[in-house]
Amino acid sequence: MTEFVCTANPGFAPYAMEELRRRFPGCKVSGLAPGETFLFAIAERETERTLKELRREEPVFLRHLFPVEAECETTGDPEATAERMRAFASALGERLKGAKAAIQVRKEQNSPFPFTSAEGRDAIAPVVAELGGEVVPREADWIVSIYAAKKKLFMGCSRPRDNLSDWPGGAVRFRRDDSLISRAAFKLLEAEKAFNLPFDRFTNALDLGAAPGGWTSVLLDRGLKVTAVDPAEMDGSLVTHPNLRHLRRNAADVSFSPGTFDLFVCDMSWDPHHTCRIVSELAPAIAAGGSGIITLKLMYRKPLQTIDDLTEEYGRLFDVRRIKQLFHNREEVTIWVKRK
Ligand SMILES: C[S@@+](CC[C@H](N)C(=O)[O-])C[C@H]1O[C@@H](n2cnc3c(N)ncnc32)[C@H](O)[C@@H]1O
Incomplete structure (x- = not known):
């Protein structure tokens, strides 16, 4: 099976799950952070076709996804956690050589994950550089994604277009401008x-x-x-x-x-x-x-x-x-x- 960590706006994950169930009969979906993130699993041979189909017609409520390539238990131990993330990044080898890579680290509210997003990124960045990759905030060739759920730490590396959004979890940020008339x-x-x-x-x-x-x-x-x-x-x-x-x-x-x-x-x-x-x-x-x-x-x-x-x-x-x-x-x- 290929598994993806998926994200929707707060409260709308059930609708994103329903859209995927309707579009991809036989897929499995299961909740992570209530209302917001969930796992979507399909047969491995369906991966390319599914991603192509998602790009062709984006679901309304699915904001972001990334493929899970490695997972382990989430613990609050900083050294062990950093070691697991570095081991994952090291295994990316050829993919990152000469490439621009963004590192996106997110955690669920109740996760024991011991780092902030920036600390998590800093733990992996030297490994990416050692592999010959350049760590960039945006416009990357690859996105290394880490998602710390309550019980599990999910890791993956994908092309930005396959994530539907190149923002972490699809959370688009614009610079706040003092002259802004309304947040609308x-x-x-x-x-x-x-x-x-x-x-x-x-x-x-x-x-x-x-x-x-x-x-x-x-x-x-x-x-x-x-x-x-x-x-x-x-x-x-x-x-x-x-x-x-x-x-x-x-x-x-x-x-x-x-x-x-x-x-x-x-x-x-x-x-x-x-x-x-x-x-x-x-x-x-x-x-x-x-x-x-x-x-x-x-x-x-x-x-x-x-x-x-x-x-x-x-x-x-x-x-x-x-x-x-x-x-x-x-x-x-x-x-x-x-x-x-
Ligand atoms: C959410 S606000 C719009 C915010 C605006 N897009 C902005 O960026 O500042 C909704 C506006 O719609 C207006 N509105 C509601 N019904 C309307 C109608 N039938 N005709 C014209 N304006 C209407 C309200 O007066 C209100 O100012």
């Missing part, structure tokens, strides 16, 4: 990266539910003209921006000429079916091929069913390109659609 801005920045959709490609954007303006400010920074729709006030730092037009209206009560926008974003934080109706009413204002990024609130008991229903609803007027629970999403997921 991180959701849009993460969507831009996750969907490989640079916003500077677009010209005219519509932002529905825009206040206080985190998403709007990201789009203005990329050089777009933005029409922001929200009855609430926008942040004072934005109101005089020459490329911003703010309509203090309900999004259900506005209309625009056909094809006015090539991008729309929507973070109304409301019933997702209701949001879909509002967006659908405004669809003619989006040029054919234009993109939309929308957060879908998961306010019903069955998120997978909600997602299936919304995929169908959006599918009437849009091509649904991706749906993903981003690291910065809480009780919601983000959808990327293109106007048909």
Whole structure:
């Protein structure tokens, strides 16, 4: 069997497990940290096909995974633990020679693992260097992953693309900027990266539910003209921006000429079916091929069913390109659609 340590947003691991069970009949899943991490096991001969399939269509709730190549009991003994991790790294030999390697160490809350992430990394880094590898924080050829669960220490080494994210556990970090208007801005920045959709490609954007303006400010920074729709006030730092037009209206009560926008974003934080109706009413204002990024609130008991229903609803007027629970999403997921 090939085993993977998998990570989802807190509370959403059961849905990530269910997605994998549906996609890979015969796989085995079992919980590690409740609601957040779990093991996913498949027949060894299925490894390549499974990874390819996961890359082709990323599951909504699975944020990160890495293959387990070695495991041992987790203890609180620093010397013995460092020795086990170094032995694992030494065995990577040829793989790391001349390669850039990131070392990602994580531990579960109740794990006796005796190191912080940085200490764990420092314990292995000299071994990687001895093998002829260069330890880098990002943009690595290989990622050496250590995950300390309560009882077991899991170790693996994989290509970043096979982990779905090159951030430890998929926990994407942006530098905190004092001028940041709202933390919501991180959701849009993460969507831009996750969907490989640079916003500077677009010209005219519509932002529905825009206040206080985190998403709007990201789009203005990329050089777009933005029409922001929200009855609430926008942040004072934005109101005089020459490329911003703010309509203090309900999004259900506005209309625009056909094809006015090539991008729309929507973070109304409301019933997702209701949001879909509002967006659908405004669809003619989006040029054919234009993109939309929308957060879908998961306010019903069955998120997978909600997602299936919304995929169908959006599918009437849009091509649904991706749906993903981003690291910065809480009780919601983000959808990327293109106007048909
Ligand atoms: C989560 S906040 C948006 C945060 C924003 N994306 C940012 O980055 O600052 C949700 C906003 O949606 C607005 N909203 C909710 N329903 C709306 C509607 N029907 N029309 C327009 N705005 C709406 C609320 O007034 C609120 O300002």
